[in-house]
Amino acid sequence: MITATHYLLLSVGLFSLGVIGVLTRRNIIIILMSIELMLNAVNINLVAFSHELQNVVGQAFAVFVIVIAAAEAAVGLGIILAFYRNKETVNIDEMNLLRW
Amino acid sequence: MSNAANFPILSTILFTPIAGAVLLLFVNKRQENLIRWIANLVALLGFLVSVPIWFWYDPAGPQYQFIERVPWIPSIGADYFLGVDGFSVLLVLLTTLMGAIAVLSSWTAITDRVKEYYVFLLLLQGGMIGAFVALDFLLFFLFWEVMLVPMYFLIGIWGSDRRLYSAIKFFLYTLVGSVVMLLGILALYFHLHDVTGAYSFDITKFQAMHAPFDLQWWVFLAFFLGFSIKVPMFPFHTWLPDAHTDAPTAGSVILAAVLLKMGTYGFIRFSLPILPEATKASIWWVAGLAIIGIIYGALVALAQKDWKRLVAYSSVSHMGMVMLGLIALNPVGITGSIIQQLNHGISTGALFLIVGIVYERRHTREIAEYGGLSKVMPVFAAIFMVMMLSSLGLPTLNGFIGEILILQGAYTANIWWAAVAASGLVLGAAYLLWLYQRTMFGRLENPKNEHLRDLSLREIVTFAPLVVLAVWIGIYPAPFINRTAPTVQAVMQRVNPEYARASAAAGARQAPKIADCDENEPLTPFTTAPCGDAAEGQAPPPPAAPEGGGAPQANPAGGRH
């Protein structure tokens, strides 16, 4: 029997993968993608709960999450482009003008 | 005489310097002499308007008089609530007088950014007066904190050498104490609410409240930190020498004469009457610190090579004396403490003025740079002599009265306190006389000192009131002592009720013999104060502020106007 717990463990795994990606990769774009993984993990949770509870709210929420993921992707990539224009790189280690 | 017309005298006193500061803001900063004249006139006016409370305050009337009360923030029970008792009358007068003197003393000393200087000086004045006349805890705290800022600037902009360091040290040090004190105030405030069901910052209500011992204890510690840093007491004194040394003369004068009194004022006005049990439990260590302060301050003063720093450390010693009298918790000790606060204001203020005089001429405070000044500055030497003697407690000058009362009070509390503390008198003589010898006596060997000007007329005028006061308090302190009686009586009712009960009888027994009796100065104030009701626990001190904020008419027949 597959319970909500199973889905949750899956989502934890996916979420953690995303976190690892955010923490370890130097390419800003890949970091962004890792964040998308995290949001997907959230969505798996929501949908799984929605299914388990037979409650539509989770799905509706997931729609909003997807919308926001899309918006973030758009804005994020725009910001990365702007950064890239100035710095000619998307390496996050080369972004240290602001510190201390 | 009395305030028959219910004139809002306290507000007038409070806002005169503040209004002066605002007025100065609108004067072109290049017209320096105009600014000086305005500042001096405002300061003088500030003193003159404060003089009536000396005459109008009736020691036989209720403790707090000239009440003004207007709702301020009703939702939390804070009012614009002013009133003075004898103690605050004296301190307000000291403030206005020293303020005027400080302003006058700055005429030639300050040539840079004159306008800002006087603005800050007058604002400082307003803040100090406010703290002394506020009967609302929040209002008090507001003024208490407000003072820090102008003082900070006075030290930081017009100071010498390490002024920035000293200014920030002064500011932060005292701030730490006062914010902790604020928490104590709040704890009491909520307790008052728990007891009475109403939120109020009315100090008179606090003074009638009986808090449980645990609360008292913590609040006492909080208050102690706040007040003892301001005093400053022994382990918290290190801001003082720096602040004094680097402050401009007027700043030092105000700091020594008035600002330090905030701490002792706080003890007498708040710690003792509001937290009697905790105070009594703390007598030992507070007295211990006070005595250490007396001797430690004197010894460290003895080691100083810097004139001003020496005077600063003498302040530590003297304020230790004030604290000792206060913590003796008997009428003589507290009276002495109050009188000594005035004395310290007068003498130490004058000593700082004295340093300022030579500093202005020579721009050094090194004692070794001076010597033999008596030769070229005889008037200066004479005034210095008088103030030095006043500071070391020579009888017929003011310092003696305070010290004798304090030590007698301390003796009554504990023989050893008096015995050990009295050695401070010896050390006091040592460092002051040595200072005097090193600066005034000897041969004039430093060629730079050969052409020092003696005091100008303006400078003599700045010293004159101080000398007069020193002699007055030394020879006939009765008017001052009588004015403190209601305060002492109220404090006693809280910390040592036997005195409150017995005072009537004692006054009657001891009063006769004395021939003279000025009509305005009843010699037995303790007999007239209300006291000794059996249920003194419930009965709050009688400040009775009628709705509408009118001053209670102490003397119904006194309406001459």
Added chain:
Amino acid sequence: MAEAAAFYILAALILGFGVLVVTAKSAVHSVLFLVADFLCVAALYVTLQAEFLAVIQVMVYAGGIVVLYLFVVMLVNLKRPPDAQRDPRRLGRLGAVLAVAVMVELAAILAVGWSRPEGEAGALGPSNVAQVGRALYTDYLIPFELASILLLVAMIGAILLARREM
């Protein structure tokens, strides 16, 4: 059983592609693995009877977002490899360890088990697109409208940022 089998297979795929996304050397490969991952998630939605969401997932993510990524990756990868420089102060390895530690903790807590909240036994049919639509347009009308403004902001913002002139 079929449900279980589907879950385990999909879970393995999702996690596997996830690992590939995070570890791929080339950003282009990452993007492609991401697409695959998203598709697997969409499939998972289908097993959870969230068909509408599965469709959205495919359309928005796989169709829109990933294309955007691909586009940007192409745009910026032309000049030099992004991983050339490495800041020694960056604690990437510690980050990975910490992430795993957090994962273990979360998993430990979540594995304790979950029980249905009482009195919330709603009825969600096998085909619930209509219900989702109704929820979005009635209950969640306000956030829905707000989301439109959000998308407007994102759109305009992306344009503002991406174009060359100020």
Added chain:
Amino acid sequence: MDLIWLIPLLPGLGALVNGLVGVRAFGKRTAGLVANAAMAAALALALYAFWQLLSLPADAREHTVRLAAWIPPIPLALGNGAIGGFTVPWGFRLDPLSGLMILVVTLVGFLIHVYSTGYMHGETRGAYARFFAYLNLFAFFMLVLVLGDNFLVMFVGWEGVGLCSYLLIGYYYEKQSASDAGKKAFIVNRIGDWGFIVGIFMVYGTFGTLDFRAVADAAGPMGVEAAGFGTLSIITLLLFIGATGKSAQIPLYVWLPDAMEGPTPVSALIHAATMVTAGVYMVGRNAVLFSHAPMTMEVVAVVGVATAFMAATIGLAQHDIKRVLAYSTVSQLGFMFIAMGVGAFAAGAFHLMTHAFFKALLFLCSGSVIHAMAGEQDMRRMGGLKPHLPITYATMLVGTLAIAGIPPLSGFFSKDEILYRAFLDHKVIWGVAVATALMTAFYMYRLMSLTFFGAYRGPAWEAHGGRADHGHAASGGGHGHGGGGWRGPHESPRSMTVPLQLLAVGAVLAGFVGVPAALGGGNAIEHFLEPSFVARTAAPPGATAPATHEARGLGEAAHAAESKGGEGTGHAAHLSRSAELGLMALSVLAGIVGIAAAYRIFVRAPEIAETLARRWSGAHRVLSNKYYVDELYGATVVAGTMGAARGLWAFDRSVVDGAVNGSGWLTVSSAWVSHALDKYIVDGLVNLVGAVLEAGSFVVRRVQTGLVQNYALVMLFGVFAFVSVYLFVR
């Protein structure tokens, strides 16, 4: 008599006028006139008041005037728990003791004022007025001291005369040694005052009043603390500490010899005739308290005799003419304390009076000598002055004989009375006192000899005819000649010699008020003073001990009736008349032997002195270095205090302040400890907190690496930490 408060006030006014106006505006003549007029008026008033006092019946000779409440009543608990009122009036009291004192003070004071107009004429105008202002001020405070009717008013005078002493010793303030001496006098006195003031607190705590009469009356019925060390013993001991400071007794006598830096009239007035006797006066004033504390009395007597002896030995080896007199004063004060200690209060007061005359005379004579020698004070450079200074020589001889106790001069009567009473009390004290008397005669005649006899050893004056820069700045003698050159030793002007002559008369005659019964006199002064030394309340019946004691202390006649019950001591207090005469003869003999020895050694065969000094070089060195007491105090008390002061200052800068500055903390931990101790430790504990915060600030800033992933890491760590805490703690 209601105007007795004017007696101190007149010189006070004089001081005010001279101090405020005189130093600027007055010529020397005016200034001198003002001061002298004030003193003369005070003298006249004092004489009048004294006459009025005498006209009262003996048991009513007490009059109190209270001007105002100085400190109005403030409730205060007493030692017994009752609540009294602490109050002090500005009160003055004339009684026999204070009557005697005001006479001495005003009379001697006036003469010295007159003398000073001559002695100080070399000063500049302002300094001249300043001198007289100080002198008047001194008279004011001294009169307040003796007239005060309570402890605090007395303390006013007490401290005030200390101040004037400070001012006058340091009159030549440009001279380092003078200002040092002034400071030393004040501080040493303050040490004594510590005891006095604590004693005052105890008096109030015990009796609930500070009024002398009330205290005495309250103490009268109390038991004598013969067995133990009770409250009264502590009080009296503390008061006596005060007395040792003011009256230059062991261990606080060190300031008095240094005080000779002051002008000679000052030495005469303050450090011989009046101020230094204040301690004696104070003990006498509190005779009732002291007589209830036999243990303190022992201490007083022992200290007195030890001081007398020690000072006399030092006096043997001094070369400075004024220092000899100073040690002589210390020694004579010791005699007075012997009197007090053995309960002979009246004898002490009597000696006080006679001493005032002859010692003032001696000092003024020495002043005259110094004047003649243009400021020279070293006796080794004098000699053979007798022909040059006939009046001075004659008057000084009178003074010397008086102090040596040669009858019928005044010193004989008073000293003999003390010796007699000491003999009754304790033979050892008596023995030492007699030895001291012998030495006194010896060193005084040595002084005479070195000064007036033998060959002239001073500078030749013809050669120095043009010398213009002599005077106080160079010599400290306080003497100048109005710019003219020094023309050799010469007699002083009339303004100086007349007071000498008058004082000499006094020194001769003053003793006759106290001719002992053994010589057929009535010992008038003792009867006159006696009411001041007893409590008015009669001792309760059965309290024999105090009665006995008072009998012992106050003279047998007055209390014969009361001492009936007391046996033993009461009877032992009487000696047969012949024995008394024998003792008298012995003391006279001591004086004569001393003079003879001095005459032999210093006049007849001066080489003996050299030989003696060589043979006893060790002792001589010790004596001429005053037993190294100054050095001892310097090494212990002064160095200790200053060491503590410097140490605490370092502590203050480093530790107390340092905890909150940090730079100090860092410096301490660095290797530069030695240098840092002085400079940085000071800025050390306050700043430590600051440093810690600042260091913290840098640490926190280092975390802010600018790397996004580290930021995310920190955030994740936050989550991790909270979850862990939840998992493992709760």
Added chain:
Amino acid sequence: MPAWFSLNDLYYLLPELVLASGVLVLLVATALTPKRRQGWLSWLALGALAASAAAVLAVARPVPVDVARGLISVDAFAAFFKGIVLLAAALTVLLSVRYLDTEGARHGSYMFLVLCATLGMMFMASGTDLVVIFVGLETMAIAFYILAGLLKPDRRSNEAAVKYFLLGAFSLGILLYGISILYGMSGTTNLRALAEAVAARGRDPWLMLALILVAAGIGFKIAAVPFHMWAPDVYEGAPTPITAFLSVGSKAASFAMLLRIFLEGLPSLSGDWTILFYVLAVVTMTVGNIAALTQSNTKRMLAYSSIAHAGYLLIGVIAGTTRGVAAMLIYFVIYAFMQMGAFAVVVLLRRADVIGDELKDLGGLLARQPFAAVAMLVFMLSLGGIPPTAGFMGKFWLFSAAIDANYVWLAVIGVLNSAVSLYYYLRVVVFMFMKHEAAGSQPALSPALTTALVVTLAGTLVLGVYPRPLFELAELSARALGVVGVSATVF
């Protein structure tokens, strides 16, 4: 259940609708206005904000009203926060006018984004449903990501945007993960329903996890340590008016959200989250203050100061009482005035030849621009909590709330921190009053900037001396929190 949507709902949403209309009008106007002549758009934005504020006042009701099926509550609490947000936005607009000209940026798109962010904030304040709150949060966040990076030629601005964006998205993931678990635990996103469900569950481990994750997510938005790391960098890099808006508006809205979620949604777990926030508050104020001590960049220093202030503000949450919430509300108004004012001075220092965000750029300001210097003095004292400025009254309330709720040590730590903070606030003063004049052209006041300074200065001083109306309003508003509203009935 009432009809799914009605005119009543629209009426009560008037403030938001007005602002949204303003946004659209502005968008169209931007499109129609040439780049060089866009200055008036700022005033248009100001008008929209003013109209929205008027609408807030118009729909304000003493009794809370539930709107849009309980997704939104129109209550005094929301109105209060909307007021703060609108005030902050308006001041931001005033600060921006000349700044944008100096930077050469366009007014239209900038103002559009500012208004959108404001709109999002208003929903955060009034939402009583996680979905609304979350969408509002993202609207605000995305607008800020863009605003932070709007100065494209400026590498610091770029970097700030990237950092803010990456960390914001990361924290969003954490927040959403928490919210998803909350949903799973209750089956609802409505805060009141959530409260009931959570109360029934007790201290479930999942709930605890969700609580921590949500707290972490919100902690990021309010810049609480250790989720604060973005703040100094972003504050320093972003355009100064945006930094101001970020530190006031964003923080206020996030705190509103925090109060809504925790006090309305999770009141039964207050024992747990109180401890959590206690730790956060202590660490936040301490680290914020300590780090600020040695900063040499004014904006960065103010960033740390803002972090520290988040710590103080958390005291109100921890107290959890009406007094605590009221204290927070009061403090926010005051904070808005003083913080915006301080940034106004930093903006003033931005000239064509000087960036003006270093402390040394403040040197000798008293001589160069006395009004600004005195104003800055007041703001610094107020931030440090010295009377008679408003900051004192704000701190007074916060600490009194802590004492009232028996968090004495928290209050002690708070006051000691505020004493420490004075050190760096006074450093600013030292530069202005006691140091030599800095290089560069004379800083000149523009009308908009003058208005902003006057408004903030007046607010800071008046509320310090006569805070009575504010206090009463705040208490009223605080009482509204958590009260179930009546359904909307106007038409």
